[in-house]
Amino acid sequence: MAIANSRRAFLTAKVVRPALPRPLGALAEAQFAELCTGCGDCARICPEGIIMRDGAELPVMDLNAGACTFCGACTEACETGALVPGQAWLWRARVDEACMSRQGIACRACEDHCDAQAIRFRLITGGRAEPRIETGLCTGCGACIASCPTGAITLHQNTQDTEVRPC
Numbered sequence: 465m466a467i468a469n470s471r472r473a474f475l476t477a478k479v480v481r482p483a484l485p486r487p488l489g490a491l492a493e494a495q496f497a498e499l500c501t502g503c504g505d506c507a508r509i510c511p512e513g514i515i516m517r518d519g520a521e522l523p524v525m526d527l528n529a530g531a532c533t534f535c536g537a538c539t540e541a542c543e544t545g546a547l548v549p550g551q552a553w554l555w556r557a558r559v560d561e562a563c564m565s566r567q568g569i570a571c572r573a574c575e576d577h578c579d580a581q582a583i584r585f586r587l588i589t590g591g592r593a594e595p596r597i598e599t600g601l602c603t604g605c606g607a608c609i610a611s612c613p614t615g616a617i618t619l620h621q622n623t624q625d626t627e628v629r630p631c
């Protein structure tokens with residue numbers, strides 16, 4: 465009954481691209497929403513404990529809770545076809561204006577947490593340093609997100625260069 469209710473609630477709502485990533489292997493949003501029953505199998509099996517429910521009771525990855533290792537367990541656990549192996553992972557990190565380093569406060573926490581070495585800092589005026597995320601190196605794992613004291617980093621489905629703009 466809970467599944468039926470959540471599904472009905474979702475299907476009566478407008479299908480929009482979620483602000484947070486669906487689990488690894490998710491089909492395009494409309495297809496995902498049609499197939500996902502909200503059973504929670506993906507969330508239960510995730511060893512990192514980063515799969516939560518959104519307002520429609522469907523799974524999203526909360527990268528403030530940890531990083532995705534791309535282990536694929538969530539994809540394998542899904543029996544409905546909502547998560548399918550081989551789907552491209554297009555999410556990449558982006559830094560916004562809340563970054564302390566951009567304001568002249570020493571901080572390199574995100575760089576320290578990025579195993580892919582995708583974050584570089586460029587000195588700019590006033591003793592400030594601007595973070596630059598190389599999308600070619602960024603895996604979209606989200607390990608940098610929880611490390612940021614001001615919550616300046618989020619993931620976006622964006623294959624473009626994510627360099628923050630100068631003030």
Ligand code: SF4
Nearest residue numbers: 510532533535536538
């Ligand atoms: S790929 Fe692994 S770590 Fe990432 S969300 Fe799925 S189960 Fe969790």
Ligand code: SF4
Nearest residue numbers: 500501503504506542
């Ligand atoms: S296992 Fe599949 S059907 Fe179940 S909640 Fe996760 S994505 Fe949806």
Ligand code: SF4
Nearest residue numbers: 578602603605606608
């Ligand atoms: S999402 Fe992962 S790979 Fe990309 S910048 Fe953050 S820590 Fe590095």
